[in-house]
Amino acid sequence: MTASQTILDELEHAAKACEDEEAEFRRTMNARVAALAEARAFAHRRMNIMRSLFDTVAQADDGPIAVAAAVAALRNRLGWREESEARDEVLERYGALALAAFHATREDEASVASDTLAPDVGAALAEFEAWYAEARGKHFWVLFEHYMPETQLVDF
Known part of the structure; x- marks a missing residue:
């Protein structure tokens, strides 16, 4: 093997290593961008649902009515027209969150009325x-x- 061939082989190997490093960086960067995009989307969904939940429960006169209204609002938002055991379980758990939100909207009243x-x-x-x-x-x-x-766009 000649000196020039050895140098060219080394340069080719270095170029391939740089190419592999760039490809790996792009894979990790794309995965990180996707994770950040998902986190952003979830944060906005969380904020919007909680805003809607607080708006809903604040209008209720008592806890059971607040929970029923919040559960109905979530069911409507998700398009859950039919009932199922799995959906009922989710809605029941969501009801506990709705009750906590209801009590939080009454925090000032509750703190004046009791020490809880x-x-x-x-x-x-x-x-x-x-x-x-x-x-x-x-x-x-x-x-x-x-x-x-x-x-499809249909033009009549």
Whole structure:
């Protein structure tokens, strides 16, 4: 093997190593971008659902009415028209979160009336999310991903 061939082989090897390193970086970067995008989407869904939940339960006069309204609102938002055991379980757990949110909206009234503190809604939300992830093997917020099929534009 000549000196020039040895140098060219080394340069080719270095170029291939750089190519492999770039490809690996792109794979990890794409995975990180996807993870960040999912986290962002879940954070916005969480914020929107909790805003809607607080708006719903704040209008109720008592806990059971607040829970029923919140459960109905979630069922409607998810498009759950039919009942199932799995859905009922989710809605029952969500009802506990709704009750915590209801009590949190009454925090000022409750603290004046007694020395008890309103439940920690953040902890109730985290508990609900953890339960769902363990029970279903995926994040609760995935339920809000609706595929919208493309429809053909028809001009009459």
